[in-house]
Amino acid sequence: MSTPIPDRWKLTLPLMLPVLGGLAYLQTFGAPSRLIVINALALVFALAWTLWGRVPSQRGGRLALAGLMAFGLFLPLLLQLDAGGVSRWIPLGPVLMHSGTLLLPLLIVLTAREPRLGPAILGLALLALGLQPDAGTLLGLTAATAALAVTQRSTLFALVSGAALVLTLATFGAGTLEPQAFTEGVLAQVWAAAPLLALGLGAALLVAPAWLLYRNLHVPRAEGYALAALLAGLGVAAILAPFPFPLIGYGASPILGFGLALGALGRLSPARESR
Known part of the structure; x- marks a missing residue:
């Protein structure tokens, strides 16, 4: 049974x-129109998938x-x-x-x-992220698998989380990428010019993980907590170092990634929690 449309x-x-808060930020701070259009189109697709997308019904x-x-x-x-x-x-057009x-x-x-x-499949993801390397996403994976270790009472998920944390610390600061305008350092940039807008953006970013924990949303507990922890981890990484701000930045x-996940979340029944 999935969540009704x-x-x-x-x-x-x-x-x-x-x-939407991020689009307002991009427009207000003079981002190139191409960036605004890309984010807007991604949002349209993600919302459509959240409402009508399908994932395989069989395990x-x-x-x-x-x-x-x-x-x-x-x-x-x-x-x-x-x-x-x-x-x-990954190039997409x-x-x-x-x-x-x-x-x-x-x-x-x-x-x-x-x-x-x-845990085995997420271990593959851990290896890929460590080789890239991508400490920001590794921190998100650390938080998500820690949430799964708690909700599922799983030692294996805890081991993946511990390994992800080690790799996060080992790869933090790796690479010599040039700073990416409108993607990194978003809250600091907005705070310097418009503190109230920065507070609004920060609040909007907090809404996402908080809403996933809302009981009346009727999403499976493990998936909801893990997805909330993933987003929180990505946000913390972006605050601590020059990593992309999820959702509010370009x-x-x-x-698209969270749209795909939310669409799948709506197709899973909380009744399967005890399996």
């Missing part, structure tokens, strides 16, 4: 509110899709799209997609209630 609009709020199909997501994280390394000593991107924020949210949802295979990847 009339109720699934509630799942769009943790995505729509921060992204085997979901696990196969999770495996595909995990191996997809290796694509930047296979394509050798290197910049500043890191490889984190004229746009480079950040592999971690595009693929990891759905991967977390698909593996959240797989006590044996889930970047189609986290918008």
Whole structure:
């Protein structure tokens, strides 16, 4: 049993509110129109998927899709799209997609209630992110798998979380990427010019993980907590160091990635929690 379509609009709020705030930020601070259009189109697609998207209904199909997501994280390394000593991107037409924020949210949802295979598949993701390297997304994975370790009472998820934390610390500061305007340092930039707008953006970003924990949303506990922790981890990474701000900064990847995850979340029944 999945969330009925009339109720699934509630799942769009943790995505729509921060992204709309981000679009207002991009417009106000003079971002190139191309960046605004890309984020807006990504939001339209993500909202449509959240409402009407489908994932495989059978466990085997979901696990196969999770495996595909995990191996997809290796694509930047296979394509050798290197910049500043890191490889984190997958080309999608004229746009480079950040592999971690595009693929990891759905991967977390698909593996959240797989006590044996889930940690193994997320271990593959951990390896890919460590090789890229991508400490920001690794911190998100650390938080998400810690949430799964608690909600699922799983030692294996805890081991993945511990390994992810070690790799996060080991790769923090790796690479020599040039600062990315309108993607990194968003809250600091806005705070310097418009503190009230910065507070609004920060609040909008907090809405997403907080809303996923809202009991009346009727999402499976493990997936909801893990997805909230992933987003919180990505946000903390962006505050601590020059990593992309999810949803409120320029970047189609986290918008699409969390849209894919929310669409899958709406197709899972909380009744399966005890399996």
